[in-house]
Amino acid sequence: MISLSIPTPEAMERFGAQLATMLEAGDLIALNGELGAGKTTMTRGLGAALGVRGAVTSPTFVLARTHPRLDGGAPLVHVDAYRLSSPAELDDLDIDYPASIVVVEWAAGMLDGLTDSWLDVTIERPVGGTVGGARIGGAEIDDAGIDDVAEPRAVTITPHGSRWTGLLASGWPAG
Numbered sequence: 001m002i003s004l005s006i007p008t009p010e011a012m013e014r015f016g017a018q019l020a021t022m023l024e025a026g027d028l029i030a031l032n033g034e035l036g037a038g039k040t041t042m043t044r045g046l047g048a049a050l051g052v053r054g055a056v057t058s059p060t061f062v063l064a065r066t067h068p069r070l071d072g073g074a075p076l077v078h079v080d081a082y083r084l085s086s087p088a089e090l091d092d093l094d095i096d097y098p099a100s101i102v103v104v105e106w107a108a109g110m111l112d113g114l115t116d117s118w119l120d121v122t123i124e125r126p127v128g129g130t131v132g133g134a135r136i137g138g139a140e141i142d143d144a145g146i147d148d149v150a151e152p153r154a155v156t157i158t159p160h161g162s163r164w165t166g167l168l169a170s171g172w173p174a175g
């Protein structure tokens with residue numbers, strides 16, 4: 001388990017971009033954290049670094065969005081499992097895992113039986129944070145036209161399976 005503090009949305013995008021450099025077809029990233037934690041912000045940086053076509057936005061109303069890569073590499077499949085109630089429903093989306101890089105928001109409890117190799121990334125807002133004080137998600141703050149306030153996020157990275165434990169054996173790469 002690796003713990004990082006990510007101070008700003010821009011730093012969260014850079015974290016996603018850094019993670020992207022490790023990714024290849026067949027990789028699965030499980031994102032957890034409450035509404036407004038920064039899951040989509042992280043995925044945006046990851047997608048930009050992969051050179052995907054199309055903006056990475058919250059896929060809340062489409063369950064899964066496939067972003068082809070400009071370089072023809074494995075596409076990014078961005079899943080929002082918030083409305084899914086079981087791993088069987090995720091399975092019904094017929095995602096081509098071996099040929100894709102898959103990022104699942106709200107992944108907790110949804111990956112049972114799917115794979116024994118994935119990277120778990122949990123993003124937490126500080127307890128008693130001022131923006132979070134009203135427990136308003138960042139997206140809703142955006143909708144209200146109020147400027148985003150950068151607030152540190154606690155990121156916990158937990159590798160599952162030999163590929164990820166091997167890649168992260170010496171911690172998170174600096175830079």
Ligand SMILES: Nc1ncnc2c1ncn2[C@@H]1O[C@H](COP(=O)(O)OP(=O)(O)O)[C@@H](O)[C@H]1O
Pocket residue numbers: 006007008009012033034035036037038039040041042058105137138139142148149150151152153
């Ligand atoms: N350190 C930070 N890391 C990530 N997002 C942050 C941070 N500080 C403030 N924010 C804001 O929090 C919100 C996160 O929203 P989003 O990425 O859509 O969350 P989620 O997908 O987890 O619901 C954005 O408005 C972002 O600008």
Ligand SMILES: [Mg+2]
Pocket residue numbers: 039040058059105
């Ligand atoms: Mg989101």
